[in-house]
Amino acid sequence: MKILLWQAAILPGQQSEFEAYANTRVLQFFKQQRGCLGVSFLQHGHQLQFVSYWHNNEAAQQMLDSAAYQQLQALLRRQYFVAANPIEYGEIQGGFFTEQALSQLASTHAYATQQELSSC
Numbered sequence: 001m002k003i004l005l006w007q008a009a010i011l012p013g014q015q016s017e018f019e020a021y022a023n024t025r026v027l028q029f030f031k032q033q034r035g036c037l038g039v040s041f042l043q044h045g046h047q048l049q050f051v052s053y054w055h056n057n058e059a060a061q062q063m064l065d066s067a068a069y070q071q072l073q074a075l076l077r078r079q080y081f082v083a084a085n086p087i088e089y090g091e092i093q094g095g096f097f098t099e100q101a102l103s104q105l106a107s108t109h110a111y112a113t114q115q116e117l118s119s120c
Contacts, residue, residue: 001037001092002054004064008076008084010046018080019043029072035059040105046082057089 010018022041030039030052037053054060063069064087077084097105 002057002060003090003092004050004052004054004060004087005090006050006085006087008048008050008080009082010043010048010080011082012046014080015043015046018048021080026072026076029068033059033063036063048081053092060089 019041026041027039030036035055036059037055039050039052042049042051052060073084
């Protein structure tokens with residue numbers, strides 16, 4: 001399995017708004033990408049990391065080259081990010097997720113989505 005990893009610094013005061021945006025619009029974007037197996041967002045204060053999981057580098061590169069991705073990146077940089085570091089490719093050599101972890105990941109996304117819908 002291949003991964004794309006990139007980092008960003010979130011603008012002060014934008015953490016909550018970005019989290020809601022990421023857990024709805026950004027997740028939806030990745031779900032629509034051919035060859036994408038999943039995505040994770042890791043946040044610690046203003047620091048953010050994205051990890052996306054892919055069948056192969058070609059599928060990931062196709063997404064990176066797309067106009068839709070360029071528009072998403074421009075929006076994120078304009079509204080949420082102070083700085084973003086270059087994307088790095090990697091390959092998962094091993095590891096595991098328990099069923100509990102997978103369930104928790106799924107419920108975290110569902111909760112965040114529900115929170116945004118109830119605030120409308």
